[in-house]
Amino acid sequence: MSATGGRRVVITGVGVTAPGGIGVKDFWQLLTDGRTATRRISFFDPSPFRSQIAAEADFDAELSGLTPQEVRRMDRAAQFAVVTAREAVADSGLDFAALDPHRIGVTIGSAVGATTGLDQEYRAVSDGGRLDLVDHEYAVPHLYNFLVPSSFASEVAWAVGAEGPGTVVSTGCTSGLDAVGYATDLIRDGVADVVVAGASDAPISPITVACFDAIKATTARNDDPEHASRPFDASRTGFVLGEGAAVFVLEELESARRRGAHVYAEVAGYATRSNAFHMTGLRPDGAEMAEAIRVALDEARLVPEDVDYINAHGSGTKQNDRHETAAFKRSLGDHAYRTPVSSIKSMVGHSLGAIGSIEIAASVLAMEHAVVPPTANLHTPDPECDLDYVPVTARDWRTDAVLSVGSGFGGFQSAVVLARPDRSAR
CATH class of the missing domain: 3.40.47.10 (Thiolase/Chalcone synthase)
Incomplete structure (x- = not known):
């Protein structure tokens, strides 16, 4: 559908959790300073791997407003999604409690879902891989939520009070673009009036590093993490793994104008x-x-x-x-x-x-x-x-x-x- 042939969709709220920048302000400062957030992996011992560097987010779930129960229930990527969605909602100025919840949608993208949580829980139930027959009693009570990426959309929907369409989009490295594109169509087509949309991934785990090592897609420039990511440079040797989330509040243009909202951009x-x-x-x-x-x-x-x-x-x-x-x-x-x-x-x-x-x-x-x-x-x-x-x-x-x-x-x-x-x- 043409952007001008139906309802026009705009971004009125932005939230970001990223390496080197928790929150929009710090994220933008990092980018405009031209600073890099790439470093040697600290989440586990990376020494057995070909690529030993990543861009890690300095994220503290409880300091970011999650309760101990939410932290226990959610994988790291789900935590990113919820915290970032809350920032976007606050930024939008929309009173979600005053909206028809059936007209609020959620669309979250993710390529690898709860990889971090699943990796950690496997190590727990298998005693570090020692047991062939794992002991489920050592798993967290909400392990099923780690298995199904749909839990990301559920968690965000609960956080913002959305009872409209809820979707997880998983199209690899385009998931974050496709989630926003799909959310835009929901509003254009009249299925929803407001959609909380974005994407989250926390893939920095041994299994992910091993997978990219196998195809040599990531850089092995381990002696200089800060300068290892070199897009378009003749000396580049592969990408640097990262993590994070960005979430947006999308709504129809005329509605946003009527309430005097700050409009960042139209998804045209x-x-x-x-x-x-x-x-x-x-x-x-x-x-x-x-x-x-x-x-x-x-x-x-x-x-x-x-x-x-x-x-x-x-x-x-x-x-x-x-x-x-x-x-x-x-x-x-x-x-x-x-x-x-x-x-x-x-x-x-x-x-x-x-x-x-x-x-x-x-x-x-x-x-x-x-x-x-x-x-x-x-x-x-x-x-x-x-x-x-x-x-x-x-x-x-x-x-x-x-x-x-x-x-x-x-x-x-x-x-x-x-x-x-x-x-x-x-």
């Missing part, structure tokens, strides 16, 4: 495509991502020249960076060379399903403050990546329309267009 266009090609491989021409970008721009009724900034997937693998660069050129033409592009994964790592929503948060804050966050650690660009990747230092830059894209294992390619509601096409 969204599209997703699959490449039906390879579980982890990407075609070098970027055709599927380019198609997602084209459809998202068409839905937003914008042309390539309207895009002021691209928040890239920018994982820091050679395959992805070159594929993505090709997609920008294919979809935007010559305008791609005039458009600032940056990857915040250089600072907060790759939090799998959560990162798409975290990047949407960075995008709306870039619009809010007229500043483009940099690509940290970019000193020697890959000759095949020849666009303006905003190296090292943030840039003052007014943006009326931002393109945020994601690429995920399984061939998923998604694009979201965020724009000022009062924009006019050029």
